[in-house]
Amino acid sequence: MFPSSNFSFSASSLFSAYASLSGFLMLVRSMFHDFIPENLRSYITKLLERFFTPKSKKVTMVIEEYMAYKRNQVFDAAEMYLRNRIGPETARLRVGKLPKQKHFTISVEKGEELLDTFENCEMRWTYVESENEKENEVKCYYELTFEKKLRDKVINSYLSHVIAESEKIKRSLRVVKLYSKDVYSRKDDDGMARGNWGCINLEHPSTFDTLAMDPDAKKKIIDDLERFLKRREFYKRVGKAWKRGYLLYGPPGTGKSSLIAAMANYLKFDVFDLDLSSIYDNGSLKRILLSTTNRSILVIEDIDCSSEVIDREAESDSEDGYAYAKVTLSGILNFIDGLWSSFGDERIIVFTTNHKERLDPALLRPGRMDVHINMSYCTGLAFRTLVTTYLGLDGLNHPLCEEIEKLIDSTEVTPAELAEELMQDDDTDIVLRGVVSFVEKRKVERSKIKELEDAMCKVIDDDYVVDDDDIHNYGSRNGSNKKKGKGRGRGKGKGKGKGN
Numbered sequence: 001m002f003p004s005s006n007f008s009f010s011a012s013s014l015f016s017a018y019a020s021l022s023g024f025l026m027l028v029r030s031m032f033h034d035f036i037p038e039n040l041r042s043y044i045t046k047l048l049e050r051f052f053t054p055k056s057k058k059v060t061m062v063i064e065e066y067m068a069y070k071r072n073q074v075f076d077a078a079e080m081y082l083r084n085r086i087g088p089e090t091a092r093l094r095v096g097k098l099p100k101q102k103h104f105t106i107s108v109e110k111g112e113e114l115l116d117t118f119e120n121c122e123m124r125w126t127y128v129e130s131e132n133e134k135e136n137e138v139k140c141y142y143e144l145t146f147e148k149k150l151r152d153k154v155i156n157s158y159l160s161h162v163i164a165e166s167e168k169i170k171r172s173l174r175v176v177k178l179y180s181k182d183v184y185s186r187k188d189d190d191g192m193a194r195g196n197w198g199c200i201n202l203e204h205p206s207t208f209d210t211l212a213m214d215p216d217a218k219k220k221i222i223d224d225l226e227r228f229l230k231r232r233e234f235y236k237r238v239g240k241a242w243k244r245g246y247l248l249y250g251p252p253g254t255g256k257s258s259l260i261a262a263m264a265n266y267l268k269f270d271v272f273d274l275d276l277s278s279i280y281d282n283g284s285l286k287r288i289l290l291s292t293t294n295r296s297i298l299v300i301e302d303i304d305c306s307s308e309v310i311d312r313e314a315e316s317d318s319e320d321g322y323a324y325a326k327v328t329l330s331g332i333l334n335f336i337d338g339l340w341s342s343f344g345d346e347r348i349i350v351f352t353t354n355h356k357e358r359l360d361p362a363l364l365r366p367g368r369m370d371v372h373i374n375m376s377y378c379t380g381l382a383f384r385t386l387v388t389t390y391l392g393l394d395g396l397n398h399p400l401c402e403e404i405e406k407l408i409d410s411t412e413v414t415p416a417e418l419a420e421e422l423m424q425d426d427d428t429d430i431v432l433r434g435v436v437s438f439v440e441k442r443k444v445e446r447s448k449i450k451e452l453e454d455a456m457c458k459v460i461d462d463d464y465v466v467d468d469d470d471i472h473n474y475g476s477r478n479g480s481n482k483k484k485g486k487g488r489g490r491g492k493g494k495g496k497g498k499g500n
């Protein structure tokens with residue numbers, strides 16, 4: 001220990017040393033100000049500041065709303081992405097909704113912080129609004145703070161992850177549009193198509209969950225769509241346009257339109273409904289197709305009914321002797337796999353028909369329409385989906401369901417007819433009994449028609465197979481020299497029908 005006299009000596013000498021040091025520093029400071037030019041002074045100050053400020057282990061990135069007067073993609077992505085990161089700890093939120101929006105838009109209020117984790121690393125986001133009073137404008141930006149060692153990870157992977165996730169969220173919130181030339185196009189349509197396409201929101205409630213279809217066939221369609229979406233690079237590599245063509249065929253009321261709506265709702269793709277009868281010629285067709293957007297489904301319904309496109313080489317001669325231009329099948333095929341097919345990306349083209357056999361073989365040639373989907377009569381398995389959708393019953397929970405499934409499998413009845421029956425009453429028992437009697441009645445009708453058809457075939461057979469001369473004539477009428485015997489008359493009768 002120091003003796004007390006020593007201590008008082010040291011304290012007073014320390015005090016005087018401090019006083020002379022302060023005097024000296026003040027002298028240096030005033031000399032620094034008086035003799036050193038301002039530029040050099042600020043340089044030295046900054047150097048000293050850097051030297052004495054403790055080093056931070058964190059880095060902060062500033063993500064501004066605008067870059068060179070354009071919206072910053074990272075800012076918009078962050079705004080969308082962070083909506084899903086808002087937790088109960090966030091104290092202040094902004095909420096809003098435009099009249100056309102289905103959902104509320106929720107975002108953080110200025111100064112609020114959000115925490116995110118990416119590959120076990122912590123990312124801290126802060127939303128900032130700074131007011132510039134001079135220019136009377138508000139600058140909005142996000143600050144992203146993380147540990148210095150994560151810099152490369154953030155630049156190389158985290159920001160891309162934020163953008164990819166935001167795209168997914170945007171897609172899920174997207175309201176699907178139905179475009180048509182028959183809808184008046186208004187300025188306030190927030191659709192993207194050009195030309196005279198008018199649009200409304202596609203409110204069709206059909207989804208793959210409500211679609212009554214064989215489960216395996218349904219799964220194949222969903223897998224095909226998923227594969228298509230992921231194949232941007234594949235299409236580029238093999239030199240094909242990023243497009244997929246579907247031909248849906250089957251009797252009326254089997255769900256062709258419902259399947260298109262389910263595809264659109266699943267992919268969040270807009271639908272362009274093209275009525276060929278309203279299009280004047282191939283040139284207008286070209287202009288109309290070029291004004292459709294990416295990530296869309298182009299639908300041409302009842303392609304067999306468009307008389308102009310049935311005959312590929314159809315000439316446009318009219319009765320009055322003048323030649324009128326019109327839409328031809330080759331005009332359409334040019335967009336499916338010709339030179340014009342390479343416009344746009346992520347396009348789906350759907351043709352529907354009730355009569356596949358009437359289509360021009362050019363349309364059915366391999367590689368033209370990538371997928372042919374037979375929308376046929378309802379099956380027992382598909383009926384289960386209708387029961388779930390319309391009655392809220394889970395599959396086979398009702399004793400009558402098994403019987404109905406067997407009945408349905410043994411006759412021809414469309415999902416539309418069954419859906420109609422399932423809406424007849426609120427009482428499940430009454431409804432299902434109604435379905436039983438409806439399908440039984442249909443079964444009887446069908447077998448009567450079958451009997452009638454068989455009888456007619458027999459009559460035709462008996463009419464034609466008379467003697468050898470007749471057989472000879474028949475053969476030559478059909479371009480065949482084969483001699484056919486009486487016993488094979490039925491096949492012949494059918495042959496004649498076709499020949500005519």
Ligand SMILES: Nc1ncnc2c1ncn2[C@@H]1O[C@H](COP(=O)(O)OP(=O)(O)OP(=O)(O)O)[C@@H](O)[C@H]1O
Pocket residue numbers: 210211212213251252253254255256257258259354375415416417419
């Ligand atoms: N497979 C199905 N699954 C669920 N509902 C269906 C199905 N098929 C038909 N429906 C019901 O029947 C109605 C008519 O069906 P939809 O218009 O999809 O048939 P379509 O095959 O396109 O008929 P068309 O050939 O006459 O255009 C639908 O709105 C739906 O309620």
